[in-house]
Amino acid sequence: MSASALPESPTNATYVEPSAETILTPGLKIGDLLRRNMTEPYVLQRLSQRSWWVQSFNYGTVFFVGERGALIFDTLEGVYDNIVKAVAAVTDKPISAAVYPHYHADHIGDIAKYVDAAKKRGFDLEIIASSKTRQSMDLANSSFPRPTKELKWPRDSFQFEGLTVELHGFEWAAHSDDHSAWLLREERIIHSPDLINPDQPPFWRFAGNERFRFHEDNLKQVYGLEWDYLSGSHGNIGSRADIDFQLAFTPI
Ligand SMILES: [Zn+2]
Numbered sequence: 700m701s702a703s704a705l706p707e708s709p710t711n712a713t714y715v716e717p718s719a720e721t722i723l724t725p726g727l728k729i730g731d732l733l734r735r736n737m738t739e740p741y742v743l744q745r746l747s748q749r750s751w752w753v754q755s756f757n758y759g760t761v762f763f764v765g766e767r768g769a770l771i772f773d774t775l776e777g778v779y780d781n782i783v784k785a786v787a788a789v790t791d792k793p794i795s796a797a798v799y800p801h802y803h804a805d806h807i808g809d810i811a812k813y814v815d816a817a818k819k820r821g822f823d824l825e826i827i828a829s830s831k832t833r834q835s836m837d838l839a840n841s842s843f844p845r846p847t848k849e850l851k852w853p854r855d856s857f858q859f860e861g862l863t864v865e866l867h868g869f870e871w872a873a874h875s876d877d878h879s880a881w882l883l884r885e886e887r888i889i890h891s892p893d894l895i896n897p898d899q900p901p902f903w904r905f906a907g908n909e910r911f912r913f914h915e916d917n918l919k920q921v922y923g924l925e926w927d928y929l930s931g932s933h934g935n936i937g938s939r940a941d942i943d944f945q946l947a948f949t950p951i
Contacts, residue, residue: 708898710940719743719751719789725927728898728935733757741778741785744936746928749862750886751789752936755781758805759932761890762786763883765860768795772881772890773932776808783816793820796859799828799846800892801877802835806932810843823847827857829866831877853879862886867924873914880921889926894918897929897937901948915949918942 708714714730715723722745729735732754735742741755750763760773760782769786774797786794795817799807810826817824828846831853836845850857853868863884872878880891894917908914921929922942929937 709900710898710938710944712898712935712940717742717744719745721745722747723752723928723936726938726940732898732935740781743785743788745789746888746936747886750883750888751785752888752928752930753782753785755785757933759930760892761883761888761930762794763859763862763886764790764792765795765862766792767860768792770794770796770798770859770862770864771813772798772800772930773806773892774799774808774810774813775932776805779809779812782809793817793822794824795822796825796827798864798881799826799832799843800881800890801875801879802828802832802839802841803875803893804841804843806892807843814844827864829853829855829868829877829879831868831879835875835877852877856884867920869913869917869920871910871913871916873908873910873912873917875909878917880924882924882926884925887925887927888930889921889924889928890930890932891921892930892932894921895929895931895937895941895945896934897931897941898935899933901945915946918946918949 712728744752755778758775762771826846827848829852850866856865865882868879
């Protein structure tokens with residue numbers, strides 16, 4: 700334990716200062732992340748030429764900047780102002796599309812603000828989600844707007860300004876019925892909020908597993924895809940070492 704009493708990394712990670720300009724070397728992590736989350740409006744890290752990871756008060760997502768607009772994954776609840784500030788720090792393009800990665804309110808709750816902002820700029824926000832998420836929203840009587848573009852469950856994809864985004868739904872999911880991973884294919888980034896909290900103790904807050912039985916299968920499904928960066932929304936920027944560490948604690 701260091702003098703600042705920071706917990707040690709479970710994966711012996713190497714930490715760096717966050718940078719909105721310099722692309723992160725795969726496997727490295729953001730240093731002092733917990734303190735940054737509690738004291739700074741947002742933490743922003745570039746992952747590729749056109750993609751960034753952003754976190755605000757321990758809730759994070761990724762976004763991709765195209766020629767005309769930006770695509771954001773998660774319209775996180777309660778941190779809209781910070782997230783749009785982070786996006787505006789790297790582009791003057793409007794956020795033109797958003798993904799509901801799964802239907803839980805903490806990951807989609809600020810959607811109305813994104814819809815309004817788009818309207819003010821004269822267009823309708825595109826909202827992309829799986830058919831399973833739409834179904835889950837209907838069952839839960841969700842008050843949030845339904846997706847404008849629905850993807851086939853459990854596998855489908857869409858294009859956003861030259862980027863291919865693949866939906867990899869977990870047919871038997873641990874976290875929620877519609878839980879899924881989203882692969883930004885050309886960027887080699889996988890985003891699966893609440894699958895795993897990289898660089899945190901295993902099962903801390905459980906990354907909320909409704910059905911723990913399938914957690915291991917879901918981790919292995921993501922492990923098998925082609926990516927260099929793992930975004931779990933919570934925790935640090937992840938790599939396969941984080942999944943290895945988590946799998947060491949699963950029962951089988
Ligand atoms: Zn969730």
